[in-house]
Amino acid sequence: MNKKMDKSSLIILIVVGVIVLAVAGYGIWQAVGTGKGGEETSSNASTVSDTIELNGENIKGIWEHTDGTTVHRLTFSDNQKLTYERFENGSDTAALTSTDGSYEISGNKVTISVTADGDTVTETCEAVLSKDGLILKATSEQSGFFAGDYKRSEQQEEPSSAPESSFSKPESTASAESSVPPESTASSEPKPESKPEPPAFNTELLLGHWYTISSIYTDPMPSTDKVYYTLSFDTNGTVQYQAGYYVDFGGDFVYTPFEETTYSYRLEGNNLHFSSGSNESIYVVESIQDTILNLRYTGGEPLNSLETIVFYTE
Structure with a gap:
């Protein structure tokens, strides 16, 4: 009878152990699964929160995209003005420059128009804008000239160097910010070229x-x-x-x-x-x-x- 009791106790211990292991395993699986889901959610939330609204104020500045040895530079300015520059083989001198370009934002798309060497290129791209990144994706198979991942350039223009601010700044503000005397400032302005006097004969x-x-x-x-x-x-x-x-x-x-x-x-x-x-x-x-x-x-x-x-x- 004691043998029957020992055998029953062993069976009960085994069953209890299996139940405990199953419960523990389920708990671990739940914890791991929840952790992965949390990381993924956190990552997506980070990506969404990093994206900023696509508008003229947020996109303004200098953006560069490197394609092999070619660097494409887009400068978005006020009043929908745009400058395009292309640099080849790491050169500091632009191989192509267009200063009369324009851009237009509509929803999540930006339309860029550039004229260079007598040809005009107009292209509409889907745009994803973040603080330091701009992704342009071509919307048709026949386009893609401006498509690419752009990074905000470190060569951002200072507000005082922009043409708009240099002419719209009140005279009193300019004199307060500058230590150069008014006479010196006036003398630094370009003077009109004076034509040489014709020779005088008698x-x-x-x-x-x-x-x-x-x-x-x-x-x-x-x-x-x-x-x-x-x-x-x-x-x-x-x-x-x-x-x-x-x-x-x-x-x-x-x-x-x-x-x-x-x-x-x-x-x-x-x-x-x-x-x-x-x-x-x-x-x-x-x-x-x-x-x-x-x-x-x-x-x-x-x-x-x-x-x-x-x-x-x-």
Whole structure:
């Protein structure tokens, strides 16, 4: 009978042990399962909480995406202005730059438009924006130029360097923030380029007899295709203008004038005016150097169609 009692007690102990192990195992499984679910939930919550609203204020700044050895840089500015730059092989100089781009945000999509080298690229991407990341995903198979994972660049523009703030800042604020005196600030502004003054000549340089030879006169002339022009300036403000040619008479060349006019002249700076009655010719004195007088026609009625004349002294 004692043997039957011992056998029954052993069976009871075994059953109790199995029940205890089952309960313990179930508890451990529940704890592990709950822990995994909690981590996953926590991870998802972290991802969702890291995402921020897609709008012009949050996206504003410089974003860079690296594709192999190519870096794409998008700069989102106020008033939907956008600048696109592309850098090749780690170069600090952009291989392509477009400063007249634009962007438009609609829901969770951003439409980017860039014009460079005469071509315009417009693309709509789904956008996921976080504090330091911007994911652009192409919405069609034929697009994808701007798609990629962008990181916020460390080269963010300071507010004071933005064009909007530099011009809209009140004068009193600018002077309070800057230690540069007003005179120094004004002097640092770019000054308009001043045109050089034209050279000034005096009539004494013109006095005397000048001549030149040309073949542009089209009237028929005997035995010659060259016309000789002369100018003789005197101290009374008059100049004798003459045009003629040489005629060959059996080896003797005889000079024959076919046009003679007396002009009054005046020199204003480097502008030389010839006047005769109601006719006036205006030439610019390009230079008077040694025995050469260089004139260029600028208005009025030119001397016998001569527009650029280089005269020589005899």
